[in-house]
Amino acid sequence: DMQKLLKRSLESAMDCKVETASSGEMALQMLAKSRFDLVLADIKMPDMDGLELLVLIKRETPDLTVVMMTAFGSIDIAVEAMKNGAYDFITKPFDHDALVLRLEKAFERSTLLRENLRLQKECWDIHVFQDLVGKSTRMKKVYETVQTVAKTDLTVLITGETGTGKDLTARAIHALSNRSRGPYVAVNCPTVPENILESELFGYKKGAFTHATQNRAGLFQEAHNGTIFLDEIGDISPTIQTKLLRVLQEKEIKPLEDTKFIRVDVRIIASTNQNLAEKLLKNEFRQDFYYRLNVLSIELPALRDRPEDIPLISNHLLEKHSVKLNKPLNRLSPELMNLFLKKPWVSNVRKMENVIILEILFSTTDEITPRDIDFNEILPDGPRMEHPFHQQPYKEAKEQTLQQFNAGYIGNLLAANNGNVTQSARSCGLERHALQQIMRRYKVKADVFRKK
Secondary structure (H helix, E strand, C coil): CHHHHHHHHHHHHHCCCCCCCCCHHHHHHHHHHCCCCEEEEECCCCCCCHHHHHHHHHHHCCCCEEEEEECCCCHHHHHHHHHCCCCEEEECCCCHHHHHHHHHHHHHHHHHHHHHHHHHHHHHHHHHCCCCCCCCHHHHHHHHHHHHHHCCCCCEEEECCCCCCHHHHHHHHHHHCCCCCCCEEEEEHHHCCHHHHHHHHHEECCCCCCCCCCCEECHHHHCCCCEEEEECHHHCCHHHHHHHHHHHHHCEECCECCCCCEECCCEEEEEECCCHHHHHHCCCCCHHHHHHHCCEEEECCCHHHCHHHHHHHHHHHHHHHHHHCCCCCCEECHHHHHHHHHCCCCCHHHHHHHHHHHHHHHCCCCEECHHHCCHHHHCCCCCCCCCCHHHCCHHHHHHHHHHHHHHHHHHHHHHHCCCCHHHHHHHHCCCHHHHHHHHHHCCCCHHHHCCC
């Protein structure tokens, strides 16, 4: 049998594993189940000819290297094979050594293509995650989850505090998904009034309201074949929740004042900084909508829960914004980094980014130090305030306000006086021992503010 002889001789000469298929249909089944580096196919086969097989292979796996062979060689057949994506065309009978040489060249192409694709993916992954910075265990888990979730077309709910990177995570999922060539549409739900949000999402017909002078497509139609990101979905009204539930269930929308539903092919990613389970118990969020929304979930850690990432993030932001602002800076001083590590960062990476932008703008040297900081920006966060002041006991609210004021005031005072406590006390009208007492209470150290 010619197939078995060829299999044995190629395995011996090329040190590779060879699989055989007795028909084009069998070959397609094998290709669907396993990854191959090279296909050697005859033009004449029982159920389909080799040219038909070539077209089907290239449709499913365009980068797979295919070499065609035939005993009925003609220029027309060779041209058609090459036009349809064949790498080489061999006429039988062939010299064994010549066949091996040509197949080795085909293997080289496969290896180069595979390495090129690997490098492209590596570069793309770096690009996708370039602003989601961190090497902590919790962030590694986020990266893994994003890559897993991106392979599906299911609805995703991203949870996390303000400034943890929910929009960046949604963009990464879109970029790694099969929808990456389609549009990515982001909607910040709380910033759009309810009466406008409905028309923005679903569109409207001419005459739907006073200023509706023409038909307008909604954001779901804009996101067709792509992804729509509904940021802070916990703030939307039950009315909008009901309409979004239909989109999730039926994959269709109805513009305002329209009588017909419109099919949309859109992946929905939503985010919230609220506890939706609590809102369910208070009947502030529809249960059926919640379960349709929360098919896959990703929880983003707060910055204070991954302090080991703070040096990486702060240096990344420094590099990014010093280039944008055309003001090259070398580094953050060790003293400032020490302050960054101690700060609870209530608004997470977003707050850090704002602080660093201000540092770059007002720094007078190539190193940012505590003296370059407005300490009302960097120190006042204190413990995370879960509720507005009026929802806290009076004493708690008062203590929190005092902590924020004292930490910021004393930080600026010491920075202005180069960390000199005596001079700082004199300039603010306090006795030295009184200032020291306040510093101890609020854990502010003078040496951090002294020039090295």
